[in-house]
Amino acid sequence: MKLVTAVIKPFKLDDVRSALESFGVHGMTVSEASGYGRQKGHTEVYRGAEYTVDLVPKIRLEVLLDDGDVDDVVEVIVKTSQTGRIGDGKVWVIPIDSVVRVRTGERGVEAL
Amino acid sequence: MEISAGDTAWVLTSAALVLLMTPGLAFFYGGMVRSKSVLNMMMMSFITIGIVAVLWVLYGYSVAFGDDGNGFWGGLGSVGLSDVAGELAANGGVYPIPFLAFAMFQLMFAIITPALISGAIADRAKFTTWAVFVGLWATLVYFPVAHWVFDFGDDELGGEGDGWLAGLGVLDFAGGTAVHINAGAAGLALAFVLGRRIGWPKTLMKPHNLPFVLLGSALLWFGWFGFNAGSALGANATAAVAFATTMLATATGVLSWLLVERIRDGHLTSLGAASGAVAGLVAITPACAFVTPIGAVAIGFLAGTLCALAVGLKFRFGFDDSLDVVGIHLVGGLVGSLAIGLFASTSVNELGKDGLFYGGGLDVLGTQAVGSFAVLGYSLVITLILGLVLHKTLGFRVSEEDEITGIDLAEHAETAYELFSGGGSSPTTGMATHAAPAERKVNA
Numbered sequence: 363m364k365l366v367t368a369v370i371k372p373f374k375l376d377d378v379r380s381a382l383e384s385f386g387v388h389g390m391t392v393s394e395a396s397g398y399g400r401q402k403g404h405t406e407v408y409r410g411a412e413y414t415v416d417l418v419p420k421i422r423l424e425v426l427l428d429d430g431d432v433d434d435v436v437e438v439i440v441k442t443s444q445t446g447r448i449g450d451g452k453v454w455v456i457p458i459d460s461v462v463r464v465r466t467g468e469r470g471v472e473a474l
Numbered sequence: 475m476e477i478s479a480g481d482t483a484w485v486l487t488s489a490a491l492v493l494l495m496t497p498g499l500a501f502f503y504g505g506m507v508r509s510k511s512v513l514n515m516m517m518m519s520f521i522t523i524g525i526v527a528v529l530w531v532l533y534g535y536s537v538a539f540g541d542d543g544n545g546f547w548g549g550l551g552s553v554g555l556s557d558v559a560g561e562l563a564a565n566g567g568v569y570p571i572p573f574l575a576f577a578m579f580q581l582m583f584a585i586i587t588p589a590l591i592s593g594a595i596a597d598r599a600k601f602t603t604w605a606v607f608v609g610l611w612a613t614l615v616y617f618p619v620a621h622w623v624f625d626f627g628d629d630e631l632g633g634e635g636d637g638w639l640a641g642l643g644v645l646d647f648a649g650g651t652a653v654h655i656n657a658g659a660a661g662l663a664l665a666f667v668l669g670r671r672i673g674w675p676k677t678l679m680k681p682h683n684l685p686f687v688l689l690g691s692a693l694l695w696f697g698w699f700g701f702n703a704g705s706a707l708g709a710n711a712t713a714a715v716a717f718a719t720t721m722l723a724t725a726t727g728v729l730s731w732l733l734v735e736r737i738r739d740g741h742l743t744s745l746g747a748a749s750g751a752v753a754g755l756v757a758i759t760p761a762c763a764f765v766t767p768i769g770a771v772a773i774g775f776l777a778g779t780l781c782a783l784a785v786g787l788k789f790r791f792g793f794d795d796s797l798d799v800v801g802i803h804l805v806g807g808l809v810g811s812l813a814i815g816l817f818a819s820t821s822v823n824e825l826g827k828d829g830l831f832y833g834g835g836l837d838v839l840g841t842q843a844v845g846s847f848a849v850l851g852y853s854l855v856i857t858l859i860l861g862l863v864l865h866k867t868l869g870f871r872v873s874e875e876d877e878i879t880g881i882d883l884a885e886h887a888e889t890a891y892e893l894f895s896g897g898g899s900s901p902t903t904g905m906a907t908h909a910a911p912a913e914r915k916v917n918a
Contacts, residue, residue: 406678406680407735407739407740407741407743408678408680408681408743408745409745409746409749409782409785409798409801410734410735410738410739410782410785410786411675411786411789412739413678413680415678
């Protein structure tokens with residue numbers, strides 16, 4: 363099993379979510395995140411005082427998957443969240459030892 | 475003797491309107507600070523209502539409007555509002571109004587003036603010291619200065635017991651000098667006494683709730699009709715002039731502040747719109763009953779433009795006047811008080827004067843400058859001394875740790891926002907505990 367984590371632009375969340383839904387992914391965890399990569403921050407002006415805000419708002423989306431689905435799902439996420447401009451985000455995959463569904467106590471792939 | 479029902483109704487309504495400005499100011503300032511200090515910011519205004527109201531009854535009214543003093547204070551003849559309750563006050567109309575209506579209306583001005591200062595020392599002032607400061611500042615600065623400017627004694631000018639600036643003929647209809655220049659100069663002094671916030675100006679201390687700021691500016695705008703038009707002390711033609719000029723200067727202030735932003739920064743900001751409104755309100759305050767509607771537009775334009783530029787001064791000179799009490803109230807107050815010398819016209823109010831642009835020469839401008847800088851200098855010096863004494867004795871700043879963790883929690887044991895919906899607390903004392911009384915822990 364794998365955990366796919368994607369950090370994407372907030373306005374792409376709905377697109378990515380419906381693309382994953384039609385692919386057959388039925389669950390995910392979404393959280394608001396902030397950070398920066400190569401694009402650095404943006405500027406804000408308050409009563410004429412200009413500041414660079416380094417941390418840019420992002421969405422972090424996490425999906426647990428069976429090994430066989432990982433490559434396709436990553437491709438769906440990348441394809442739907444891509445704008446081609448700086449700040450599009452990143453997707454990474456890490457292995458998972460075990461998963462338990464709290465309601466039933468099922469373990470492993472059954473719990474996905 | 476009969477009283478004027480209409481005038482009394484308007485003055486009482488105006489008093490309530492002016493009171494609303496202080497909570498409005500709390501929202502205006504509260505939205506501009508960070509989420510960890512919004513309660514402290516708003517409490518600095520709220521406690522002012524409590525302290526100044528009590529002092530006003532005890533001796534504040536007497537020092538400001540009593541008849542036993544001289545040009546510099548009103549004496550102690552009206553302590554406890556003793557000779558005021560049940561009396562009637564001439565307001566220039568056919569019938570008088572109850573003296574208590576006048577006393578309560580003026581109380582609201584005494585409340586908001588110290589509250590205005592709090593914006594200069596956001597996020598870092600020890601709350602008990604602030605409370606002591608408010609009482610002493612009202613006593614030493616506001617009450618006497620209100621006498622200088624607002625007490626016309628027995629008759630219109632040069633009467634017995636009038637304030638020395640009123641006697642000189644300084645025109646300040648609703649408080650450009652006594653309220654705004656006064657609070658602005660005090661804010662400048664306290665910003666120096668307390669010093670900069672940790673991290674200022676390198677760190678962005680961004681407003682945590684701009685809708686609060688807009689709400690606050692709207693409440694101020696609404697209440698300000700009482701402040702300015704109510705200062706006519708009656709439902710009369712002068713009140714209508716003040717109402718119209720207040721509306722027009724404020725609307726123009728919004729536009730001119732935004733114009734500066736569009737040219738200088740590129741964007742039209744909500745903070746700029748709210749600030750422009752307050753700048754316009756401040757500047758028209760002394761002039762509201764003395765200028766034409768077109769004069770009010772000119773004053774609003776000057777105020778919005780000059781205040782938008784003046785808020786940058788703190789970065790140039792390195793003083794952390796956190797919420798721009800100097801840039802808006804001191805500068806706006808000066809703009810309005812001096813603009814009377816240019817735009818005043820007896821065509822709208824025969825008790826006023828003619829300024830430079832209405833054939834009056836430079837005399838009015840000179841008199842206005844004397845009034846403005848007398849109040850500025852007095853407030854700056856007395857506040858500086860008072861602030862330094864309190865800083866050396868009681869301490870005026872919270873600890874570094876409390877300032878960084880958040881002054882709300884440190885000074886008030888509260889936090890403004892609970893965005894996490896989980897549990898995580900257990901009862902220590904009081905109603906919430908389920909333990910038998912004997913087993914309650916005492917929160918030492």
